[in-house]
Amino acid sequence: MSERExxxxxxxxxxxxxxxxxxxxxxxxxxxxxxxDYAELGIILALTFLxxxxxxILWYTSHTTVNLAYSIFNLTTLPLFVLLYRRRMTWVxxxxxxxxxxxxxxxxxxxxxxxxxxxxxxNSYTIAFSSVAFIVISISYFFILIRELPTESITxxxxxxxxxxxxxxxxxxxxxxxxxxYLANVINNNMIGTWFxxxxxxxxxxxxxxxxxxLVRSGHAKEVK
Amino acid sequence: xxxxSPVPDYQVVSLIVIGVIVMLLLAGAIVLFVTFYQKRxxxxxxxxxxxxxxxxxxxxxxTLDSQESERSRVAGDLHDSIGGMLSAVRIGLxxxxxxLNDTHVLDAQKQMLDDTIESVRKISRELMxxxxxxxxxxxxxxxxxxxxxxxxxxxxxxxxxGEARRIDNRRQLMVYRITQELLNNAFKHSKAxxxxxxxxxxxxxxxxxxxxxxxxxRKHMEESGRKxxxxxxIQSRVQLLSATVTIDHEKRDGSKITISVPYEQKA
Numbered sequence: 429m430s431e432r433e434x435x436x437x438x439x440x441x442x443x444x445x446x447x448x449x450x451x452x453x454x455x456x457x458x459x460x461x462x463x464x465d466y467a468e469l470g471i472i473l474a475l476t477f478l479x480x481x482x483x484x485i486l487w488y489t490s491h492t493t494v495n496l497a498y499s500i501f502n503l504t505t506l507p508l509f510v511l512l513y514r515r516r517m518t519w520v521x522x523x524x525x526x527x528x529x530x531x532x533x534x535x536x537x538x539x540x541x542x543x544x545x546x547x548x549x550x551n552s553y554t555i556a557f558s559s560v561a562f563i564v565i566s567i568s569y570f571f572i573l574i575r576e577l578p579t580e581s582i583t584x585x586x587x588x589x590x591x592x593x594x595x596x597x598x599x600x601x602x603x604x605x606x607x608x609x610y611l612a613n614v615i616n617n618n619m620i621g622t623w624f625x626x627x628x629x630x631x632x633x634x635x636x637x638x639x640x641x642x643l644v645r646s647g648h649a650k651e652v653k
Numbered sequence: 654x655x656x657x658s659p660v661p662d663y664q665v666v667s668l669i670v671i672g673v674i675v676m677l678l679l680a681g682a683i684v685l686f687v688t689f690y691q692k693r694x695x696x697x698x699x700x701x702x703x704x705x706x707x708x709x710x711x712x713x714x715x716t717l718d719s720q721e722s723e724r725s726r727v728a729g730d731l732h733d734s735i736g737g738m739l740s741a742v743r744i745g746l747x748x749x750x751x752x753l754n755d756t757h758v759l760d761a762q763k764q765m766l767d768d769t770i771e772s773v774r775k776i777s778r779e780l781m782x783x784x785x786x787x788x789x790x791x792x793x794x795x796x797x798x799x800x801x802x803x804x805x806x807x808x809x810x811x812x813x814x815g816e817a818r819r820i821d822n823r824r825q826l827m828v829y830r831i832t833q834e835l836l837n838n839a840f841k842h843s844k845a846x847x848x849x850x851x852x853x854x855x856x857x858x859x860x861x862x863x864x865x866x867x868x869x870x871r872k873h874m875e876e877s878g879r880k881x882x883x884x885x886x887i888q889s890r891v892q893l894l895s896a897t898v899t900i901d902h903e904k905r906d907g908s909k910i911t912i913s914v915p916y917e918q919k920a
Contacts, residue, residue, distance in 0.1 A: 570687045574687060599680035600680065617665065629673065629677065
């Protein structure tokens with residue numbers, strides 16, 4: 429890894445972490461009702477910030493990567509987002525659907541964590557699994573949004589932006605997670621290029637999430653639950 | 654460490670980057686598609702709602718027009734046909750009376766016939782006031798107020814403010830009907846001793862009907878508004894005139910209704 433590459437990757441990483449912190453702060457200063465409506469998003473952002481920040485600090489101090497913490501964090505993201513979506517669905521069997529996504533995912537993630545990729549390695553299969561689930565969920569949500577037309581302008585709905593962010597991030601990073609194991613363990617690639625792309629997509633993701641949080645905060649949208 | 658892949662690293666990474674870009678473009682395209690499609694759907698829905706409302710407006714217009722033309726026809730028939738025939742019968746009775754020695758019985762019949770002729774004329778006038786066509790809105794309403802005052806013993810004042818402007822016959826008739834209905838309501842429900850009708854010609858025509866009666870209970874009005882034919886007729890006409898109704902619920906004694914009518918139909 430050249431110094432120049434490392435420098436730019438670190439810059440991108442810091443920018444991304446800062447953007448997450450901005451998101452957390454925006455959530456904290458959001459009125460109570462907004463916080464209640466989007467509690468899961470707040471938890472996800474806080475967890476993301478803590479994970480990213482602690483991982484960065486550990487990297488600088490001991491040059492170690494805490495894969496276990498990252499893997500556990502990734503096990504929480506999909507269930508939390510599914511709960512956020514569940515609150516906005518009008519379907520009768522939404523609980524069953526949520527359980528059908530969360531339970532197999534957690535089972536897969538735990539088996540992968542303890543028996544397949546292991547606790548010391550980056551659990552790329554689990555994240556690839558969650559990316560596919562996210563893509564399916566976000567496209568389904570768009571379908572529902574078009575069918576139900578809850579408002580004259582869906583761009584005023586925070587959930588539209590959250591869903592767009594999830595779709596863009598999951599689609600963009602899916603290929604990376606799918607090939608991560610091959611890159612790292614088969615061809616021993618340092619993955620600097622792919623992580624660069626990953627962090628760049630992450631920037632777009634957190635910027636869009638921030639836009640959603642601003643909408644929640646300003647109370648622009650009247651969500652139809 | 655050796656590289657077991659037959660494909661060079663940079664090619665693999667390039668392929669992944671291309672894959673990421675393709676997936677990002679697809680995701681972006683989906684987001685854009687949803688945004689534009691939703692806009693089109695909303696536009697289509699609004700257009701459909703507008704067409705439905707226009708259709709309802711047309712139906713309402715046609716219903717009220719046919720009601721008015723039917724009233725006009727019945728009024729004409731009563732006045733010209735039945736009224737004419739009754740007048741002819743009266744002339745006949747008078748002729749017979751001149752040939753009889755004792756006209757006492759006949760006089761009573763003649764009086765009854767005169768009353769019938771007067772009733773027919775009255776009904777005919779109420780159905781379609783000739784004054785409205787001949788002299789316009791204010792004289793017609795003045796005539797209406799005078800007649801109502803004579804029959805109900807309630808004082809009615811009529812006031813005209815501003816410079817009177819011409820309104821087309823159809824709108825004039827609708828304003829007349831609204832006034833008639835508001836006065837009827839005041840007589841029936843308000844227990845008022847005085848009613849004032851004001852026509853204020855400003856940027857719009859403001860028709861104000863105010864009384865010193867028991868006032869209007871908002872809840873009761875909302876409930877009766879759904880059932881009362883009179884209120885329905887007022888609402889229908891107000892809608893067709895693109896007018897607005899303001900009810901002064903703060904007024905302590907009596908009630909005050911203001912209807913703002915544009916002089917011309919809005920496009």
